Amino acid sequence: MSSPRASSRLLRWLPAPLNIPARQWLRAGIGAFLGLFLAGWLCSMAFGTSVALHLLGPLAASAVLVFAVHSGPLAQPWPVLGSYACAGIVGLAMRHGFGDALWVAAAALAVSIAVMCVLRCLHPPGGGVAASAVLADPGLVSLGDHLLQPILLNALILVVVGIVYNRLTGVRYPKLAAPRKDLHHTHDPLPGTRVGISGEDLDQALEGIGEFVDVSRDELERIIEATEQHALHRSLGGITAASVMSRDVQFASPRTTLEQAWKMLDGHHLKTLPVLDAGRLVGIVSLSDLVAPAMARAGFSWRRKPVRMAQVMSRRVVSVSSRHPLERLLPLLSEQGLHCLPVLDGDSLVGVITQTDLIAGLKRHLLSGVARSDQRVPAL
Structure with missing residues (x-):
């Protein structure tokens, strides 16, 4: 009994690992x-x-x-x-x-x-x-x-x-504070920071320690975010984009007209449409892309040329693969202002993930977790 206690006491005196590659x-x-x-x-x-x-x-x-x-x-x-x-x-x-x-x-x-x-x-x-x-x-x-x-x-x-x-050598120095992403130009904190640890929480914690800590608040916040990401990956159990994506994809072509795009968005209750040309993803259009051309055509005249999607679509498209883990989709759809993520296998569009799809997938995961916990609790 004394030997394990002595070795345990000795281990407490050993320096902690540096965690440096x-x-x-x-x-x-x-x-x-x-x-x-x-x-x-x-x-x-x-x-x-x-x-x-x-x-x-x-x-x-x-x-x-x-x-x-x-x-x-x-x-x-x-x-x-x-x-x-x-x-x-x-x-x-x-x-x-x-x-x-x-x-x-x-x-x-x-x-x-x-x-x-x-x-x-x-x-x-x-x-x-x-x-x-x-x-x-x-x-x-x-x-x-x-x-x-x-x-x-x-x-x-x-x-x-x-x-x-x-x-x-690939190291960011000096270490400057990361700029705050402000897509909506409001004073609201980012959606991902409204629940959980805030900057004020970190300030109070560092002040409560009452001594110097050799880590900046920004660096500490980055460590906590990375830790939360690893914990989220473990809790989601390997759910991927393929599990939550919509497979019956509604899409437009570069030659689709403004009126046709409006009908597709309205008929399927969508906010975005991928644009395919010969089966290859070349762009994406959203409601905001169509508003300005629609307002410009308010005084409709049959002599005007129709507006095609090639003229209004966004050509820089953020896409994911079907193997993309669910926790990496969360910041894309909650903090970067994206409403739809095309899912590609190679160059082929195999599905899309909307904010609705993501919420439904998280709901199913939460419900399955509750069901598993109920099975572990014996009935009284």
């Missing part, structure tokens, strides 16, 4: 090498080798954040540049005022943390910059206030290399 280790290592080497080499060319080597420690720590933890709030360009600037200024000021004692370096670190928090540029290696400015060797002291120049040059080169290298 091995290829990202290599990518980060190469990027950190390039960033540190280029910054150190250019700094030594401009200010001498001794200056470059003295400032290399904080710069190496910054390289780890910029290339290995690129999505974190501490690794973004402003924290890097801002921390190096304010920490360098604080360190130089403390040295000029109180000398180069150890307690002065510690005090410079404390003041730098406070200034970085106020300026929203907290960056751990900035503390190393402050201490380096206080404890500079005589060769660096001769630079005086000009010591700030190599400090800022290092930070600038590292950020530029980080932006270029991260983007060339």
Whole structure:
């Protein structure tokens, strides 16, 4: 009994897994090498080798954040540049005022943390910059206030290399907040965010923790959304587009007239029509596509040429395959303003999925889940 307890106690002391793919280790290592080497080499060319080597420690720590933890709030360009600037200024000021004692370096670190928090540029290696400015060797002291120049040059080169290298290797850096999709130009939140975790919930949770969390709110929201997607995929049990699509597809051709399209939409109570040409999907028309031409033809004259679907259809069509999982259809039909998704097998149209089809499929799934739970509950 004591052995399992001892092993369990030991496991609690082990570090948690990083959840970083091995290829990202290599990518980060190469990027950190390039960033540190280029910054150190250019700094030594401009200010001498001794200056470059003295400032290399904080710069190496910054390289780890910029290339290995690129999505974190501490690794973004402003924290890097801002921390190096304010920490360098604080360190130089403390040295000029109180000398180069150890307690002065510690005090410079404390003041730098406070200034970085106020300026929203907290960056751990900035503390190393402050201490380096206080404890500079005589060769660096001769630079005086000009010591700030190599400090800022290092930070600038590292950020530029980080932006270029991260983007060339498929990493979005700097991490900017995703723009809000506003299809209807109203103040309403997106349909998918009206129920569930909101941005205000995340703000309150982070504030309630009462301490710094090394993840931005946008990044935390993205992690939660991905987690919810995986949970939704598991709960839907592999339902695909083929399970919910309508197979008796009503469609138009590029030569279908405006009047014929209106009759088809009205007769079948539809909002959209796929447009096929020789069996190939070439476009889609919706009620909104037909309104303007219909209003323009309000003063009908037999001399006017008929309006064909080729003139009004949308040629950029969002389509899915019959194997498309149901959870990936939800955002397309609820958040992107789409009312109908053509379902293709290869180039052949095999069905369409409307918002009605999707709701019916979700209803059937919910009812089947209730039925299964009722079977598990014994009758009293």
